[in-house]
Every structure is written in structure tokens, then in C-alpha cells.
Amino acid sequence: MISPTERLLNKFPDATKTSNGWQARCPAHEDTNPSLSIAESENGGVLLNCHAGCTTQAVCSALHLKLGDLMPPTEKSQQGQQYHAKPSPITTYTYRDENGGVLLQSVRYEPKTFKQRKPDGKGGWLYCVTGVRVVPYCLPELLAETAKPVYVVEGEKDVQSLAAIDLLATCNVGGAGKWKPEHAEFLRGRCVIVLPDNDEPGRKHGEEVARSLQGIAASVRVVELPDLSPKGDVSDWLAAGGTRKKLEQLAEAAPQWTPSVEEQPSTPDHFMPFPVESLPETLSTFVVACAKSIGCDASFIAIHALAALAAAIGDSRCLQLKRGWKVPAIIWALVVGDSGSQKSPGFKAAVKPVRDRQTEEFKKFKNEQKFYELEKLRYEKDLGNWKKNTKTSDSSPPEKPDEPIAVRCTVLDITVEALAPILLNNPRGLLLARDELSGWLGSFDRYTGGKGGGDSAHWLSMHNGETLTVDRKTGDPKTIFVPKANVSICGGIQPGTLHRALGNEHRESGMAARFLLACPPRKKKNWTESDIDPAIEKKYADLWNKLFLLKPHFISKGDDDSGERIPEIISLTPEAKTAWVAFYNDHAHEQVDLTGELSAAWSKLEEYAARLALVIHCVRWASDDATLVSPEKLDLQSMLAGIRLVKWFKNETRRIYLQLGETEELRDDRRLVEWINCHDGTTTIRDVQRGCRWLSEPGVAEQAIEKLVKDGHGSWQPSLHDSHGGRPKKLFSLHRVDTTPENTAGKEVKSTVDTVDDPETQIVGDWMVL
Numbered sequence: 001m002i003s004p005t006e007r008l009l010n011k012f013p014d015a016t017k018t019s020n021g022w023q024a025r026c027p028a029h030e031d032t033n034p035s036l037s038i039a040e041s042e043n044g045g046v047l048l049n050c051h052a053g054c055t056t057q058a059v060c061s062a063l064h065l066k067l068g069d070l071m072p073p074t075e076k077s078q079q080g081q082q083y084h085a086k087p088s089p090i091t092t093y094t095y096r097d098e099n100g101g102v103l104l105q106s107v108r109y110e111p112k113t114f115k116q117r118k119p120d121g122k123g124g125w126l127y128c129v130t131g132v133r134v135v136p137y138c139l140p141e142l143l144a145e146t147a148k149p150v151y152v153v154e155g156e157k158d159v160q161s162l163a164a165i166d167l168l169a170t171c172n173v174g175g176a177g178k179w180k181p182e183h184a185e186f187l188r189g190r191c192v193i194v195l196p197d198n199d200e201p202g203r204k205h206g207e208e209v210a211r212s213l214q215g216i217a218a219s220v221r222v223v224e225l226p227d228l229s230p231k232g233d234v235s236d237w238l239a240a241g242g243t244r245k246k247l248e249q250l251a252e253a254a255p256q257w258t259p260s261v262e263e264q265p266s267t268p269d270h271f272m273p274f275p276v277e278s279l280p281e282t283l284s285t286f287v288v289a290c291a292k293s294i295g296c297d298a299s300f301i302a303i304h305a306l307a308a309l310a311a312a313i314g315d316s317r318c319l320q321l322k323r324g325w326k327v328p329a330i331i332w333a334l335v336v337g338d339s340g341s342q343k344s345p346g347f348k349a350a351v352k353p354v355r356d357r358q359t360e361e362f363k364k365f366k367n368e369q370k371f372y373e374l375e376k377l378r379y380e381k382d383l384g385n386w387k388k389n390t391k392t393s394d395s396s397p398p399e400k401p402d403e404p405i406a407v408r409c410t411v412l413d414i415t416v417e418a419l420a421p422i423l424l425n426n427p428r429g430l431l432l433a434r435d436e437l438s439g440w441l442g443s444f445d446r447y448t449g450g451k452g453g454g455d456s457a458h459w460l461s462m463h464n465g466e467t468l469t470v471d472r473k474t475g476d477p478k479t480i481f482v483p484k485a486n487v488s489i490c491g492g493i494q495p496g497t498l499h500r501a502l503g504n505e506h507r508e509s510g511m512a513a514r515f516l517l518a519c520p521p522r523k524k525k526n527w528t529e530s531d532i533d534p535a536i537e538k539k540y541a542d543l544w545n546k547l548f549l550l551k552p553h554f555i556s557k558g559d560d561d562s563g564e565r566i567p568e569i570i571s572l573t574p575e576a577k578t579a580w581v582a583f584y585n586d587h588a589h590e591q592v593d594l595t596g597e598l599s600a601a602w603s604k605l606e607e608y609a610a611r612l613a614l615v616i617h618c619v620r621w622a623s624d625d626a627t628l629v630s631p632e633k634l635d636l637q638s639m640l641a642g643i644r645l646v647k648w649f650k651n652e653t654r655r656i657y658l659q660l661g662e663t664e665e666l667r668d669d670r671r672l673v674e675w676i677n678c679h680d681g682t683t684t685i686r687d688v689q690r691g692c693r694w695l696s697e698p699g700v701a702e703q704a705i706e707k708l709v710k711d712g713h714g715s716w717q718p719s720l721h722d723s724h725g726g727r728p729k730k731l732f733s734l735h736r737v738d739t740t741p742e743n744t745a746g747k748e749v750k751s752t753v754d755t756v757d758d759p760e761t762q763i764v765g766d767w768m769v770l
Contacts (some may be wrong), residue, residue, distance in 0.1 A: 005040040005072045011063045012038070016682060016733070021047070025680060027062035030295045030526045034680055044517065046070040080489050093156035095173060098575070098636070098641035100140050106156065106173050112661050121626065127726065130288070131281025133627060133637050134182040136170040138163075141185060147707040149191040149251070152209050153234055154202055158195070161235040162603050165244040176205035181647070182279070184212040185640050188582055192217045193251045198228040200403060210257045215586060221254040223247075223606045261336065272651050274299040278641040282614060282623040283309075286532075286540040290349045293532040297520035300346030303333040303435075305540075306516075306645075307490035308351050310615050311409065311431035312547035315465070315486045318567040319581065319614040321636060327570070327610040328465040329618070330429075334437060336498055336519035337658060343492045344435050349532075351490065352434045354410045361407040367402035375401040413440060416458040419487075420470040427565055428552075429465075429486030437491035438501040441511075447507050451714040456511060462487050463514045484565075495519070499660055507660075513600040516608060516649050542636025546622040572616060573629055575636040583609055583643045597660075601653050605646050668694060672704055673713060681734045705732050724727040 009015055012024040021039030025031040029052055036059065048056055048070075059065055093106040104118045105125075117125040118132050136142065137159055151162055151169040154176055160167040170187075172179045176197070192213055196206030206222050213220045225247075227239045234242075276298050283305065291298040313329040320326050327655040337343035382398035389395075397568060408422050410431045423430065434440055444456040458468060468485035472478055493501055502512045518699045553566040572580065584606065592600040617638040620628050629635035659670070675692055676683050683691075688701040695701040710715050714734040 003040075003044060004046050005038070005044075007069055008038060008046055008063075008065075010520065011065070014680070016731075026050045026052060026054055026059060026767065029048050029292070029530075030528055032680065033677070042590055065237065090257060090698065093173075095137060096136055096140055097133065097135060098139060098143055099629075101627060101699045103135060103627065104132050104173065110308075130615070131277070131279065131284040131537050134172075134180050136172060136183045136186050138168075138170050139186065139597035141168065142170055145188070149193055150186075150187055151234075151251075152192055152194045154195075154205060159236045160484050161238055165238070167244060167247070168347060176201040177208070179209050179212060181212055181644060182278075184209075184216050185579060187213060188216050188579070189218050191219045191253070192221070194220065194222045194257070195234045196222065196224065197231065197233045198225070200230045201230075202233070211259055214259065214672075216582075220257045221251055222257045223250050223254045225250070270651075271519075271655065272648060274302055274520075275644050275648050276302065278616075278620045279643040280623050280625060282539050282543055283619055286536055289532045289536050290346070293525065293528070293530045294342050294345045294349065295528055296342035296346050299518045299520050300335055300343050301350050301515055303335060303518050304347050304350035304490040306612065306615055307331040307333040308354050308431055308433070309544060309547060309619055310546050310611070311354065311429060311488040313615065314429035314548075315427060315484055315552060315567050316550035316552045317563060317570055317614065317618060319570045319610055319617075321572070321610055327614060327719050328486065328567070329611065329614050330463060330465055330486060330488050331608075331611060331615065331645055332463060332515045334490075334515040335492045336495055336517065337492055338494060338522055344360075347433075347435055347490070347492055351410070351431070351539075352429050353541040354433060356541065357548065358408070358410050365406040372401060372404050406477075413443070415443070416455045416468070417470055417472060420468055421475075422480060423468065423482045423485055423487070427482075427484065427486075429484075429488070432487055432489045432491075434491040436493065437489070438493050438497045439504065440491070441493075441501045444651065447449070451608075456506075456509065458485075460510060460514070461485070489515075495518060495659070498656075502660065507597045507600075510600055511602075511603045518649075518652050519656050519659070521674050543619065543622050545608045547618055568632075570614060570632060570634050572639070573635045576634050576639040579636055579639045579643065580610065583646075583748075591735070598654070598657055601657065602650075605650055607641045609639075609646040609647065611642070613639045616641045668704070669707065669711070669713075672708065676714075676732070676734055682728065683732050685732075708732070708734075 008024065011027075012022070015022040015024040015038065016034065018037075021037060023034045024036045024038060025034050026036040028050065031052065034198040035051040036050070036054075037047075037049045041047050048059060050059060056067065056070075060070065082535070091108045093108070095103045095105070097103055102119055104116050106114055108114055111177055115127060116129045117127045120126045137156055141163075143483075148168040151167055153159055153162070153169055155171055159171050161681055172183050194206045196202040201576075203224075210220050210222050225232075225234060225242070227240070228237050229240075232638045234247075238718050273411040274297065276287055279287060279302065283302075287298050287302045287305065290301045300415070310329045313632065318326045318328050335343050335347070337404050374588050379398055379401055386393075386395065386397050391556050408426045408430060409428075409517050410433050411419065411422065412432070412434055412555075414422075414432070444459070462468065462485040465484050465486045468480075468482040470480045471481070506512050550568075553568050554563050555566055556563045587606050587609075588603065591599055591606075594602055613634060617628075617634045620638065621631050627637065658666075672688070672692060672695070675688075679687070679691070683705075685702045685705065692701065692704075695704050705714075709716065709732070712735070715734055717731050
């Protein structure tokens with residue numbers, strides 16, 4: 001009789017053997033990197049875990065299996081009935097912001113499971129914490145006692161155990177492996193002692209915490225508690241007789257933590273996932289849903305959306321870092337992607353509210369134009385009559401009707417000369433949104449014979465919202481002066497044209513440095529029935545339109561309508577100012593070691609942290625974020641989000657600049673790594689010969705893979721089986737981090753809301769047991 005595990009593996013001919021079971025692509029979502037872990041339980045059942053969050057029912061449905069097909073044999077399944085009991089809550093841990101407001105709760109259930117929830121604003125709870133701000137546990141206490149050292153532990157129970165002996169402690173929600181850079185920022189300048197649990201996941205978590213605090217905390221010490229039982233924690237240590245005095249002695253005796261020296265691949269060309277969690281909830285929900293619907297990387301939507309939202313804010317707001325430094329809401333975003341990589345659908349989704357608004361404004365303008373033409377005819381007739389009767393009448397001439405002006409919020413392909421009058425009539429600003437920006441970049445200096453001094457110089461100054469003066473040979477007026485040229489830009493470009501479009505001239509002039517760049521690896525396309533919820537789409541559109549209605553301050557200069565538009569100034573809270581100064585200093589220290597083009601890019605990324613924070617702040621206001629400190633004050637949450645986004649863009653800038661200057665050999669290495677990644681991270685020599693035309697010659701593919709092994713990008717391993725009954729294939733696998741769950745049986749388990757509420761599953765470690 002075939003076992004449940006064998007029955008499941010028959011559905012996955014490409015499954016890869018791991019130390020704890022098998023790894024395969026999840027059939028319930030567009031899975032480019034295997035995220036479904038499969039193992040067999042002691043009673044013969046199946047252990048499943050999709051790291052992307054798909055439920056067991058979704059996986060079974062995609063495979064045309066029933067849950068019963070994965071059950072253990074009957075006699076053992078009777079013993080497993082206890083797994084199906086719905087957990088009951090036993091305690092609640094509340095995460096609060098600086099002012100004590102509730103952000104989320106982590107609810108512990110029996111038997112040993114957790115789920116998170118957030119306030120719904122109506123006195124109830126929503127069991128989804130997407131977009132909720134990332135803060136450490138007991139944040140108000142951390143801020144109230146800044147002189148005390150801080151103990152970082154793995155769980156809330158340990159925090160309370162230490163609080164009981166008057167020690168200040170914190171942790172992150174979700175347990176081991178869930179610590180984020182945002183947590184570290186709250187410990188800036190503090191003396192930190194890390195107390196890892198006594199198991200491999202705990203020690204790894206402690207290393208991650210300590211590493212994230214390097215250059216942030218005043219000191220970091222990692223203390224491994226003596227005589228601690230396997231899988232034990234500080235609560236167990238205290239229960240066994242440990243004391244506060246002994247713990248403080250251990251902490252004082254522990255050396256300063258320093259990172260171990262690890263070998264890195266010779267090509268630091270690693271893409272980091274876009275930090276969607278740094279975006280406000282309405283925006284992050286849209287980005288995630290849109291990316292899932294399209295089947296593209298989240299960055300394809302997110303950075304276009306940030307530029308579009310910046311354009312909506314326009315000249316209505318600016319951020320004051322100090323009296324002489326005011327930051328505009330101007331963002332230039334450029335996505336690098338191959339044709340067919342889904343960058344165009346992501347771009348269109350992000351700018352759809354802008355284009356929809358422009359369509360409506362053009363309709364209004366067309367109607368106004370028709371009315372104007374009628375009024376103009378009437379005026380000309382009345383003017384003629386007035387001229388005839390001017391000798392016999394003292395009446396005033398008829399009033400000339402005002403010609404309507406089209407409201408513009410976006411332009412496509414335009415010269416500076418054509419742009420100037422549009423900006424003059426639309427001082428709020430515009431979004432230049434073009435699917436392929438290579439044509440726009442190539443149009444610079446078109447009418448100056450490539451000698452410079454043309455459009456590119458004007459665009460360089462527009463990145464800062466400076467004045468724009470254009471002298472024209474024809475047209476009225478001959479000279480156009482725009483006090484503040486506010487233009488955000490978003491679009492894409494193909495890798496093949498990247499080097500030409502951002503050639504030496506644009507890199508030396510600083511044009512390239514003004515763009516936020518992203519180049520996510522290509523994903524394999526798979527059909528999906530997923531579609532974006534119209535309600536989510538509408539919330540994003542409403543968000544954009546609400547920002548577009550923001551008004552600047554207006555200084556009148558007389559009885560007429562003339563006057564000066566002044567952006568409303570957003571200032572920093574003291575906490576946000578502290579975070580900005582720390583980022584500024586760290587960033588400046590990084591830039592000292594850089595030269596040339598990368599140094600130029602770093603000089604622009606510095607202010608981009610503040611620009612992005614300003615956009616995040618305004619988006620939170622427009623989303624009615626209850627945690628916003630004040631509409632006029634940019635708080636710590638918004639500043640940390642801007643800093644986190646810039647750190648991601650710094651990594652992307654390094655990657656793309658490396659591509660611009662890479663040798664042919666490095667380019668081929670990168671192309672091969674990207675090709676293997678697109679094929680689930682594993683391959684054979686024969687597959688490479690077939691799929692990579694530049695490696696099709698005999699022996700070349702094997703040499704290229706051996707080079708990746710030597711450089712530390714991956715390793716050889718035998719395959720699980722051969723589908724044709726032949727010898728096992730020699731399989732190359734790229735190195736990944738944390739693709740296989742740790743065996744955490746017996747530990748407290750952090751689970752998702754769906755699995756806790758699912759009566760057909762029970763959580764054991766990181767697995768769903770059927």
C-alpha cells in the first residue's frame with residue numbers, strides 16, 4: 001500500500017531531498033523558488049509547510065487531492081484526533097507604540113501556538129497584521145528608562161520573567177528568525193545583552209540580533225547561560241535557581257560581540273526582497289495584492305507607486321530637516337527588467353490612478369473648451385457692437401472670457417520647452433510616467449547636436465524642484481519662468497539598453513545618481529487565477545486622489561489672484577530627528593570609502609531617505625493612520641521607514657552599478673546565476689547547455705558551473721530520483737538561506753492565523769500536521 005508521503009511526492013517529480021525531508025515548488029501560488037517543505041511524521045502522516053503562507057487546503061486543492069489522502073493509516077489517525085481540537089487562548093501580549101497605543105497583540109493558545117491580531121477601530125480585532133508598524137515588545141518601557149541596559153530575549157514570556165526581577169528586556173513578535181532592522185533602530189545608543197535560547201534556532205537568532213545592532217547599539221554582548229537545559233531559555237534558567245546578581249555578573253564578564261569572518265561569493269550580486277512591511281498598510285496591501293495578481297516582484301509596483309504618490313503631493317508639502325534644508329516630495333524611479341518580466345503591468349497598475357485622473361481632467365477641459373468657444377463668439381459679437389456704438393455710448397467694453405487651462409498631472413514624452421508652459425499652468429507639479437524611459441533619456445540635447453547644454457541640464461536642476469527658465473524663438477510668451485519645477489519620474493528600461501541609456505555622460509553628470517534603481521531577478525511566469533480585489537484597487541486610487549487635493553500655503557501679494565505658493569512645512573519630532581542624524585552620520589561614513597559614480601549615487605540617496613519618509617508620512621495621513629503623531633510632524637515610524645527603504649535602494653544601486661561596469665566573465669556568471677534562480681535554484685549540466693545559448697559548446701557549461709561552486713555560489717548534490725529510471729543526475733543547487741525549516745519539536749510554535757483557525761491542521765514546529 002502506498003504511503004501518504006509517497007502519494008504526495010508522486011505529484012512532485014522535481015522535489016529536492018533535504019536533511020529534514022523534501023523541498024518543492026508550491027502549486028498554490030506562483031512559486032519561482034521552492035517554498036513548500038514536505039516531511040513524514042512519526043505516525044506516517046504528512047508534514048507540510050508553505051513558507052509563502054498557503055494553507056494546506058490550498059495546496060491539496062491545487063494537486064487535486066483530498067486532505068484524507070495525506071492522513072496517516074487509520075489506526076494511527078485515531079490517535080491523531082487530538083490534533084484537530086481548536087486551540088484555546090491562555091494569555092495575550094500587547095505591543096504598543098511610544099504613546100502606549102495598541103499596535104497589535106500576540107495571543108498564545110493551548111497547545112503552544114500563537115496568532116497575531118490588530119485593533120479594527122471598532123472595539124474588535126482583525127486577525128491580519130499586514131502593514132502594522134514593526135516595534136519591539138515593551139517599547140514605552142524602553143523609552144522611559146534610557147539609562148538601563150536592555151536584555152534581548154526570544155519571547156514575551158522571557159521579557160516578563162526578567163521584568164519580575166527588575167531588569168529591562170524586550171523581544172520581537174513571532175520568535176526566532178523574525179528580528180528586523182526596525183527593531184534595532186529602537187536600541188540605538190543602548191547597552192544590549194542578548195540571551196539566546198539553548199538550541200540552534202535560538203543561537204542563530206541571537207547572532208542575527210547582535211549583527212543587526214553593530215554600529216547602532218553602544219555595546220552588544222551575547223551571553224550563553226550556563227547549565228541551561230536543551231531548548232531552555234532564561235525563564236527556565238531563573239526557575240532552576242538563577243538570580244539577577246548572577247545574570248548581571250555573566251553579562252559584565254561577557255566580551256563585546258564581534259561578527260565572525262565568513263567567506264562571501266566573489267560577486268556580491270544578491271537581490272534582497274523589497275521591504276514591503278515598511279510601507280503603510282493601504283499601500284503595502286495594494287503592492288502585495290498587485291504583485292501576486294501579476295506574478296511579478298513587489299518592487300515592480302512599489303517604486304512606481306512611491307513616485308506616483310510623490311507627484312500627487314507635489315509642491316503642497318516639504319520636510320524641513322533644519323532651517324536651511326527643506327526636502328521636496330520629488331522621486332525619480334527606474335526599474336530595470338527584461339521584456340516579458342512583467343515590469344509593464346506593474347508600472348501600469350501603479351500609475352493607473354494618475355492616468356484615470358488625467359482622463360477625467362481632459363474630459364472636463366473638453367467641455368470647458370466648448371463653453372469657451374461659445375462665450376468667445378458671444379464676446380466677439382458684443383465687442384463689435386460696442387465698437388459701433390462707442391461714439392454714442394459711454395458703456396465699458398464687454399469682458400473677455402478666460403480661456404480654460406487643462407489641469408495636468410502627468411506627461412509622457414516631452415521636451416523641456418514643451419514642459420515649461422504646462423508647469424507654469426500647473427505649479428503643483430507633474431509625473432513623467434513612461435513605460436520605457438530609454439527614449440526619454442536619449443532625447444536629451446537632441447536639438448543641440450549632442451554638445452550639451454540642452455534638456456539634460458534643466459532636468460538635473462528639476463530633481464531638486466529648482467527654478468526653470470526657458471527662452472523660446474516662437475510662442476507667447478517668449479520667456480517662460482517657472483518658480484519651482486516639481487516633476488517626479490517613473491518608468492522602466494531593459495538591461496540591454498541600460499548601459500547605453502545611462503552611459504558615461506549621464507553617470508558623470510549625476511543624472512544616473514538621481515534615480516532610485518531596482519533590478520529584481522526574473523521570475524518564471526506561471527498562469528494564476530489570482531486577481532486584485534477591486535476594493536484594494538479603489539483604496540489605492542482614493543489614496544492618490546486625496547493626496548492630489550492637498551493645498552500649499554498661499555501668500556497673497558495684492559487684490560488680484562497673484563501670489564506665491566509656499567509648501568506647508570512638515571517638521572521632525574525629536575525622536576525622528578535623532579534617527580535622521582544617526583542615519584546621516586552612518587551614511588556619511590559609508591560614503592567616505594566610496595569613489596566616482598557610487599559616491600555620487602550615495603550623495604543623492606542621503607536625501608532620498610528624507611524624501612521617502614515625507615511620502616510615507618503623507619500616505620499615513622491620507623490613510624487615516626491612527627498611530628500618526630501629527631499631520632504637521634513627521635514621526636519616528638515614518639523616518640525609520642524612509643531609512644529602511646533607502647538601505648534597500650543602496651543594495652540595488654551597488655548591484656546595478658556593478659552590472660554597468662562588469663567584465664564579460666562576471667556578466668556571464670551573473671546571467672547564469674539568474675537563469676538558475678529562474679529555474680527553481682537547481683539545474684543539471686544538460687539543462688544549462690539547452691537553456692543558456694552562450695554555454696552550449698561541449699564542456700563550457702560544466703566549467704561555468706564549477707566556477708560557481710568555486711566562488712561559493714552553490715554546490716553539487718545528487719538528485720532525489722530520476723524520472724526515467726536512469727542513474728541519479730548530478731544536480732547543482734544555488735546556496736539559499738533558511739529554505740528548510742528547523743526541527744523545533746517541543747518548542748513554542750509561532751503560527752499564522754489561518755493555521756490556528758483551521759480545524760483540519762495542527763502545528764508542530766514549523767509544520768502543518770494532517
